Amino acid sequence: MDKQRFCESCRRFINVEYLYCPWCGVEKDHSLDLQESIEQSSKEMEIILKEDNLQRMEEILNQIDRDMLELMLSREKKKF
Ligand SMILES: [Zn+2]
Numbered sequence: 001m002d003k004q005r006f007c008e009s010c011r012r013f014i015n016v017e018y019l020y021c022p023w024c025g026v027e028k029d030h031s032l033d034l035q036e037s038i039e040q041s042s043k044e045m046e047i048i049l050k051e052d053n054l055q056r057m058e059e060i061l062n063q064i065d066r067d068m069l070e071l072m073l074s075r076e077k078k079k080f
Contacts, residue, residue, distance in 0.1 A: 003016040007024060008026065008037070009021065009026040010024040011037065012070075013067065013071065013074065041063075
């Protein structure tokens with residue numbers, strides 16, 4: 001199975017073999033893998049909770065949902 005990683009800049013999934021993010025053009029070295037990205041989001045969320053910034057938190061949760069959905073869909077596709 002192809003490994004996927006997150007683009008640090010736009011947070012979309014990219015195949016690890018890509019040197020650049022096809023979505024926003026950011027270089028590979030600046031990107032994080034899935035786990036790191038989720039960890040970073042949780043840290044970000046802690047800070048946001050302290051700041052009581054609910055709107056920003058909602059944005060991050062929605063982004064995580066979308067990323068998870070993309071991951072599941074890309075796995076589904078590979079079964080066929
Ligand atoms: Zn990107």
